[in-house]
Amino acid sequence: MNFDLLIVDDDLQFQFLHKKLAEKSEFHYGPVCVSSGEEAIDYIKQKHLDSTNNLLIFLDIYMEGIDGWDVLDYLETLKLPKRFKVILISSSVNIEDKRKALNYDTVIEYIEKPLMVEYLTMLKDAIIF
Amino acid sequence: MKDFQAQHKKDILMSKIFIVDDKINNVILLENILEIAGFINIWSTTDERELKEKLEKEKPDLLLLDLMMPHISGFDFLNERNDPNSNEPFYPVIILTADTIPATKKKALELGASDFLTKPYDFNEVILRVKNHLVTKFLLDQTKVQNEILEEKIKVKTSNLLVANKLAEKNEQKYKLLFEANLDSILMMYVDENGPSDFIECNPASEKNLGYSRGEILSMNIKSLLKNFEFDKYVQIRKKVLEKEKQIFQMEIKRKDDEVRIMETSVIPDELDGKPVAIVFLRDVTDQINNLAAILKQNEIFKEIAWIQSHVVRAPLARMMGIINILEEVEDLDEEVSNYLSIVTNSANELDGIVRKISSKTNEALYI
Numbered sequence: 001m002n003f004d005l006l007i008v009d010d011d012l013q014f015q016f017l018h019k020k021l022a023e024k025s026e027f028h029y030g031p032v033c034v035s036s037g038e039e040a041i042d043y044i045k046q047k048h049l050d051s052t053n054n055l056l057i058f059l060d061i062y063m064e065g066i067d068g069w070d071v072l073d074y075l076e077t078l079k080l081p082k083r084f085k086v087i088l089i090s091s092s093v094n095i096e097d098k099r100k101a102l103n104y105d106t107v108i109e110y111i112e113k114p115l116m117v118e119y120l121t122m123l124k125d126a127i128i129f
Numbered sequence: 130m131k132d133f134q135a136q137h138k139k140d141i142l143m144s145k146i147f148i149v150d151d152k153i154n155n156v157i158l159l160e161n162i163l164e165i166a167g168f169i170n171i172w173s174t175t176d177e178r179e180l181k182e183k184l185e186k187e188k189p190d191l192l193l194l195d196l197m198m199p200h201i202s203g204f205d206f207l208n209e210r211n212d213p214n215s216n217e218p219f220y221p222v223i224i225l226t227a228d229t230i231p232a233t234k235k236k237a238l239e240l241g242a243s244d245f246l247t248k249p250y251d252f253n254e255v256i257l258r259v260k261n262h263l264v265t266k267f268l269l270d271q272t273k274v275q276n277e278i279l280e281e282k283i284k285v286k287t288s289n290l291l292v293a294n295k296l297a298e299k300n301e302q303k304y305k306l307l308f309e310a311n312l313d314s315i316l317m318m319y320v321d322e323n324g325p326s327d328f329i330e331c332n333p334a335s336e337k338n339l340g341y342s343r344g345e346i347l348s349m350n351i352k353s354l355l356k357n358f359e360f361d362k363y364v365q366i367r368k369k370v371l372e373k374e375k376q377i378f379q380m381e382i383k384r385k386d387d388e389v390r391i392m393e394t395s396v397i398p399d400e401l402d403g404k405p406v407a408i409v410f411l412r413d414v415t416d417q418i419n420n421l422a423a424i425l426k427q428n429e430i431f432k433e434i435a436w437i438q439s440h441v442v443r444a445p446l447a448r449m450m451g452i453i454n455i456l457e458e459v460e461d462l463d464e465e466v467s468n469y470l471s472i473v474t475n476s477a478n479e480l481d482g483i484v485r486k487i488s489s490k491t492n493e494a495l496y497i
Contacts, residue, residue, distance in 0.1 A: 011444065017451045024455070062440055091444040093485050094435075095492055113444070114451030117458055 003054035003129050004047075005031040008040045008071065009089075010063040018058055018089070018115055025120035031058075037066025041074055044084075054083050054129040058115075061090040061097065072104045081105040085128060089115055137267060144190040144263045148173035149180045150225055151198045158250065159193060159225075166256045177201045190266050191259060192222045193246070196237065207240035219269065221262040314338045314392075314411040318351060319404050320367040324360070325351045329406070338413060340385030351409070356381040356389050370398040370407050382411065391415045435491035443484050450477045 005028040009015045015033045022028045034040050040057070048055050061068035068088065075084050086106045090097065091113040101110045108128070111119065146168060150156050156173045163171055172189070174180055177198045196203035203224060210217060221243035226233070229247060237245070244258055308315055314335035319326035331346045339346065339354065352358045369376050376396040381389050395410040453474050456462075462470070 011448075013448055014451070017448070017455075020455065021451075024458070090440075091447045092440045093443060093488050094439040095489070113447030114454060116451075116454050 001028060003056045003085075005056050005058070006040065006043060007031050007033045007058045008035075008037070008063075008068070009033075009058070009060040010035050011060070014060070014089075014113070021115055021117055021120055022058075025117050025124060027120040027124045037063055037068065037071045040071050041066065044074075048084075049078075052083075055085075056128060057084070057086045058089050059086050061088060061092060069100075072106065075106045076104065082129070087111060089113060137264075141260065141263050141267060142167045143170055144168065144266070145170045145172070145187070146191045146193065146259070146263075147171075147180065147183065147189040148193045149175075149177055149198070150193075150195040151175050151177070152195075155195070155225065155248065159255065162250065162252055162255050163259065166259075168259075177206075180206070188218055189220055191263055192220060193225055193259075194222050194242075195225045196228065196233070197226075204236070204240060207237065207242060211241055219266075221266055223258060223262060308332050311410075314409075316346070316351070316409045316411070317399075317401075318407055318409070319401070320370050320407050321404075322367075325363065325407075329401070335411070338384075338411065339382070345385075354382050356383050366396060366407070367405075370396065370405055373398045379414070380411075391418055431491065431494070435488065438484060438491060439488040443481070443488075446477060446480055446484065449473075450481065453477060 005022060007015055007018050007022075009018065012035065015035065019031050019033055022031050032043065034043055040059070044055065047053075057071075059068045059071060068090070072086065075086065078084065084106050085108050086104070087109045088101050088107055089111045093112055098110050101107050146163060148156055148159050148171065150159070150173075153175050156175055160171055160173055172183065174183070177195075178200055181201065192206075194203045194206060207222065210222075222241065223244045223246055224237045224242045225246050225248065226237075227248040234245060243262055246255055246258060309332060311332055312334055315330075315332040316328050316335055317330035318328050327348060327350045328346050331343060333343075335341075335346060336343055341349070366376060375398065376394075378394055380392050380394045382392045383389050390413050392411040393414045394412075397408040397410070399406050399408055453470065456470055457474070
């Protein structure tokens with residue numbers, strides 16, 4: 001496991017569920033959970049700008065205040081797509097959202113909720129970074 | 130004259146000359162003189178009745194006519210020519226006579242003879258007089274042809290003018306109809322430098338659309354119709370009218386009942402009595418614009434519904450599906466519980482299918 005995992009979701013139940021699934025599927029043992037875009041950006045600034053650690057983010061799109069798109073825009077400004085990668089996890093099944101997500105270099109996957117155990121089990125064996 | 134004769138010598142020598150004299154010697158003499166002079170188109174007879182037949186078939190360019198003949202006298206031929214009902218083309222007649230009595234000459238001249246040749250003939254005199262009269266005849270014929278061409282030209286011009294007049298009349302009727310029957314208001318005004326003039330013309334629709342009578346409209350100007358009149362804008366519009374440019378824009382027009390309506394305004398530049406005028410077409414588009422606004426607002430609501438479908442409804446459903454997914458992973462599950470779980474799974478999937486269907490349908494509708 002050569003990366004940290006950040007779970008961003010304003011829905012606490014999803015936060016809990018995604019954390020549980022990551023641990024249960026042995027995809028990651030110590031994910032960090034935050035509930036808003038603001039907190040996500042703060043976390044990245046404090047823990048990741050000065051380190052060389054890779055960061056994978058499970059990112060919800062629609063949140064109050066700074067939303068998933070804003071977080072993606074912030075990541076674009078860092079110009080470090082090799083160190084920061086995002087899996088968008090949204091309950092939206094709107095095709096326009098999927099199209100828009102393709103424009104971001106950091107986005108490696110768009111997943112419609114729910115996140116499934118099988119998916120993480122499969123992802124565990126993939127080389128992400 | 131010399132130049133003319135040289136130029137048309139051949140035409141003159143081709144002239145048809147008829148000679149009639151009951152004395153064969155005279156005929157032969159005249160023929161000889163004329164042939165020596167180069168004339169090649171001579172017909173002659175000693176029987177004046179033959180002349181009569183001949184004249185019915187063709188006309189000469191010049192007739193040399195003896196007065197004293199046994200059957201029909203030269204005077205009779207001259208008389209016949211003067212019949213006002215006859216439509217005979219003119220040809221000169223030279224009277225051949227030994228008679229030099231002035232009364233005879235006078236009578237022949239009165240009857241339309243052109244000249245006399247007195248026997249015995251003088252060779253040069255015969256040629257000169259014949260040539261002179263043929264030239265005159267030639268010129269007359271040419272003038273006649275020219276006149277005919279002119280007349281024809283005038284006829285064509287006149288008929289063109291008639292056609293143009295008819296067309297103009299038709300157009301006027303058409304425009305009048307367009308003006309009278311148009312559902313849009315049509316107003317006409319001078320665009321003076323210091324401001325728009327009172328309206329100088331208005332159509333029936335403008336009375337209905339604006340609520341004013343024709344008399345009222347013709348005593349007011351565009352300023353009193355506009356909700357906001359800005360002189361700067363008037364100056365701009367006037368400039369384009371002077372440049373003969375058509376303009377289309379929207380204006381807020383206040384009707385007599387004080388209701389403000391949005392009018393699509395077309396300004397057509399024209400001229401009247403040498404002064405620039407604007408013909409203004411007003412089409413009430415208030416309802417159209419309001420309808421469009423209503424549709425746009427509906428669309429916004431529609432988008433919101435689509436958003437709720439796609440995200441808000443689906444979020445709790447996705448939570449349920451996530452939990453079910455975890456429960457299914459639990460080992461050694463009681464068979465009965467497992468059955469219940471699969472019913473819940475199927476129901477959740479079914480609901481998810483419905484939400485997705487609605488979401489994609491609304492998307493289709495929004496982006497058509």
